[in-house]
Amino acid sequence: MSSDPTATRQAPAAGGSVHVLVVDDQQMVREALATLLSLESDIDVVGQAGDGKEALKRLGELGGGVDVVLMDIEMPGLDGITACEAICTRHPRTRVLMLTTFGRPGYVQRALDAGAVGFLVKDAPSEQLAAAVRTVARGGRVVDPALAVETLTRGTSPLTDxxxxxxxxxxxxxxxxxxxxxxxxxQGTVRNHVSTIMTKLGARTRAEAVRIATEAGWL
Structure with a gap:
C-alpha cells in the first residue's frame, strides 16, 4: 500500500518496472537522464519530451502507462510547474518529480502547490535520483533537505497572482x-501594483524587484 495517504495511484506491482517519462528542454541533459535511469534494472524510461506541452501529448499517447514524470521547471512554452498542474488534473495516477538546475525555495512551494510529490536539483548524485523515482512511484514524497529548510525559512511568496x-x-x-x-x-492600476510589489519585496527599483522575485523562485 502507498506510504502517502493522499496518493491517488497504487504503487507498481512487486517486481514490476517503474515507468518514467523524462521532460527537459535541453536534449543532451534529457538523454543523459534517460540513459542514467535506464541503467537501473527496475526503471523503464518509456518516453522523453522537450517541454510541458509535449509531455502532455506523450502522456496521452502512452495511455496512462507512466508512473513518474521527471520534470524540468524552466522550459520554453509550457513550463514545468504549469505542466505539473495539468498532469495532476488530467492524469491523477501519474506522479510528478521536479528536477531543476535552479534550487530556488519559491520553486519548491509552487511545485508542491501544483501537485508535485518530489523536488530535486540536478547536481544530486545519480543514485539519489533513482531512489527518488522509486520513492514517489511507491506513493512517497521526496524534497531536497536543504531546499526544504530554506523554503520553510523564507516562507511563501508575498505576491498575489x-x-x-x-x-x-x-x-x-x-x-x-x-x-x-x-x-x-x-496605467494607474499598473503603477499601483508596481509600487506595492516593490514595497513587499523591499526593492528600490523595478529591476531589483524582478531580481529578488526571480532568485526566490516566485516568478
Missing part, C-alpha cells in the same frame, strides 16, 4: 503603457 503577472511583464522590459495594454489594466 495579479502582482506576479505585472512583475513578469516588467521583467520583459515593457513600459507602464505596454503592461497596461497587455494585461487590460489602467
Amino acid at each position: 495579479r502582482e506576479v503577472e505585472v512583475l513578469r511583464a516588467v521583467a520583459e522590459g515593457g513600459t507602464i503603457a505596454d503592461i497596461a495594454a497587455s494585461l487590460a489594466l489602467g
Whole structure:
C-alpha cells in the first residue's frame, strides 16, 4: 500500500518496472537522464519530451502507462510547474518529480502547490535520483533537505497572482503603457501594483524587484 495517504495511484506491482517519462528542454541533459535511469534494472524510461506541452501529448499517447514524470521547471512554452498542474488534473495516477538546475525555495512551494510529490536539483548524485523515482512511484514524497529548510525559512511568496503577472511583464522590459495594454489594466492600476510589489519585496527599483522575485523562485 502507498506510504502517502493522499496518493491517488497504487504503487507498481512487486517486481514490476517503474515507468518514467523524462521532460527537459535541453536534449543532451534529457538523454543523459534517460540513459542514467535506464541503467537501473527496475526503471523503464518509456518516453522523453522537450517541454510541458509535449509531455502532455506523450502522456496521452502512452495511455496512462507512466508512473513518474521527471520534470524540468524552466522550459520554453509550457513550463514545468504549469505542466505539473495539468498532469495532476488530467492524469491523477501519474506522479510528478521536479528536477531543476535552479534550487530556488519559491520553486519548491509552487511545485508542491501544483501537485508535485518530489523536488530535486540536478547536481544530486545519480543514485539519489533513482531512489527518488522509486520513492514517489511507491506513493512517497521526496524534497531536497536543504531546499526544504530554506523554503520553510523564507516562507511563501508575498505576491498575489495579479502582482506576479505585472512583475513578469516588467521583467520583459515593457513600459507602464505596454503592461497596461497587455494585461487590460489602467496605467494607474499598473503603477499601483508596481509600487506595492516593490514595497513587499523591499526593492528600490523595478529591476531589483524582478531580481529578488526571480532568485526566490516566485516568478
